[in-house]
Amino acid sequence: MSDLDQVITGYRVWHCRLPVRSKRSHGIGTVSDACEVVLLRLTLEDGTEGWGEAAAWSVFTGSPEASFAALDRYIRPLVEGRKLSDRPALMAQARRAVAHCTEAKAALESALLDLEGRVRGLPVARLLGPDPKSSVPLSVSIADPDFDQDIRLLERLTADGVGIVKLKTGFRDHAFDLRRLEHLRTHFPALDVRVDYNQGLTADEALAQVPEVARFAPTFIEQPVAFHDYDTMARLRGLTDIPLLADESVFGPEDMARAIREGICDGVSVKVMKSGGPVRGAEVARMAAEAGLSAYGGDMFESGLGHLPGLHMVAACPEITLGCEFYQARYYLVEDLLDGEIELKDGALVLPTGPGLGLCPDPDRVAAAEWTKR
Numbered sequence: 334m335s336d337l338d339q340v341i342t343g344y345r346v347w348h349c350r351l352p353v354r355s356k357r358s359h360g361i362g363t364v365s366d367a368c369e370v371v372l373l374r375l376t377l378e379d380g381t382e383g384w385g386e387a388a389a390w391s392v393f394t395g396s397p398e399a400s401f402a403a404l405d406r407y408i409r410p411l412v413e414g415r416k417l418s419d420r421p422a423l424m425a426q427a428r429r430a431v432a433h434c435t436e437a438k439a440a441l442e443s444a445l446l447d448l449e450g451r452v453r454g455l456p457v458a459r460l461l462g463p464d465p466k467s468s469v470p471l472s473v474s475i476a477d478p479d480f481d482q483d484i485r486l487l488e489r490l491t492a493d494g495v496g497i498v499k500l501k502t503g504f505r506d507h508a509f510d511l512r513r514l515e516h517l518r519t520h521f522p523a524l525d526v527r528v529d530y531n532q533g534l535t536a537d538e539a540l541a542q543v544p545e546v547a548r549f550a551p552t553f554i555e556q557p558v559a560f561h562d563y564d565t566m567a568r569l570r571g572l573t574d575i576p577l578l579a580d581e582s583v584f585g586p587e588d589m590a591r592a593i594r595e596g597i598c599d600g601v602s603v604k605v606m607k608s609g610g611p612v613r614g615a616e617v618a619r620m621a622a623e624a625g626l627s628a629y630g631g632d633m634f635e636s637g638l639g640h641l642p643g644l645h646m647v648a649a650c651p652e653i654t655l656g657c658e659f660y661q662a663r664y665y666l667v668e669d670l671l672d673g674e675i676e677l678k679d680g681a682l683v684l685p686t687g688p689g690l691g692l693c694p695d696p697d698r699v700a701a702a703e704w705t706k707r
């Protein structure tokens with residue numbers, strides 16, 4: 334029997350609540366106190382464990398309750414007793430078993446890839462591409478409604494060698510956004526600054542405000558309007574030379590095809606939580622590159638376990654050239670779930686080289702984070 338013919342005998346799901354360090358405002362919503370993730374642990378006959386995380390945000394992708402139900406009720410019966418070598422078929426069946434819930438499918442694919450990498454002695458990135466990058470530049474989002482707090486974070490980031498920040502805009506008013514951009518350009522001139530509205534503007538607001546923000550020459554401006562407003566995204570693209578990126582408008586390959594057809598963006602945020610796993614995320618990146626669009630690796634409110642499949646995907650995709658945003662575990666959570674830290678070197682996250690995802694959750698931290706007040 335090949336090791337990949339082993340059967341999945343263990344399937345455990347947790348709903349965890351992770352305290353955070355500060356309030357963060359994005360165009361469509363605010364996170365404070367804590368974020369919530371759903372964890373999946375698969376176990377093979379020989380005891381090998383593989384882990385995945387579903388990091389849902391109710392205003393963006395969906396709710397953690399939906400992720401939990403998708404994994405615990407609808408996906409579990411497809412997986413228990415199946416061979417590890419059935420991964421492609423399992424993913425296809427999971428996509429049909431429950432609509433949406435892309436974060437739950439991402440957790441499943443992450444856990445299956447983690448198992449396969451551990452069994453084959455290869456990092457997940459090598460399962461996704463032949464020649465992964467060894468590190469990926471890190472971008473950290475500036476999103477505290479109290480900008481003085483963010484200035485302290487910026488000083489820490491600069492000391493850590495982080496050279497990319499993304500300013501979250503569109504949650505208070507235009508003057509606040511311009512004031513913060515001015516401050517960044519004046520006091521942190523070496524930073525690569527990007528702007529992300531997270532759908533925070535109406536179409537009229539976007540048509541008036543985006544050209545003014547573009548004067549600060551950010552590397553790109555991301556998703557000013559609602560995900561479904563492809564028409565305004567296409568119009569905005571014609572108003573400025575600054576690249577316009579799609580995030581909430583593009584979840585998986587199907588959205589990417591439409592976004593390319595309708596010319597709504599110059600680049601795309603690729604996230605395993607939107608695409609339903611790293612395999613489809615890599616497909617989004619390939620489609621974007623073939624159409625001449627750029628891409629970066631985005632995240633949700635994730636623990637380090639959620640960052641890992643994203644980091645392996647970005648490392649494996651030469652098409653993703655704008656870095657990654659896997660900063661929450663280091664800079665936003667009070668305590669991460671992993672039993673180690675993803676290394677940060679010269680402003681870039683270093684791809685773990687061990688088998689599978691390379692790191693796994695600490696059981697005590699998972700037990701302490703389990704949310705039981707339902």
Ligand SMILES: [Mg+2]
Binds near residue numbers: 529
């Ligand atoms: Mg975004």
